[in-house]
Amino acid sequence: MYILERCVxxxxxACWVQYGACxxxxxxxxxxxxxxxxxxxxxxxxxxxxxxHHSSASADLRKxx
Numbered sequence: 387m388y389i390l391e392r393c394v395x396x397x398x399x400a401c402w403v404q405y406g407a408c409x410x411x412x413x414x415x416x417x418x419x420x421x422x423x424x425x426x427x428x429x430x431x432x433x434x435x436x437x438x439h440h441s442s443a444s445a446d447l448r449k450x451x
Contacts, residue, residue: 387433390414393426402428 390406408414411429418427 387431388414389430389432390417391428391430392421393428 388408388411389404390408391402391404393400394403406414406417411431414429418424418429421427
């Protein structure tokens with residue numbers, strides 16, 4: 387499983403916000419390539435379920451960018 391994340395500034399600090407998850411890294415790379423500032427985006431691999439922290443997966447969906 388791969389996670390698409392964006393670095394979001396919050397005052398003097400920054401955090402990584404998850405925007406998508408997929409088993410296909412190439413698909414996430416294509417999405418990242420279409421973003422205006424590619425340095426704000428990263429793809430990382432995870433071995434844990436990303437949905438176990440959320441009561442509703444659909445509530446977490448956001449438009450990238």
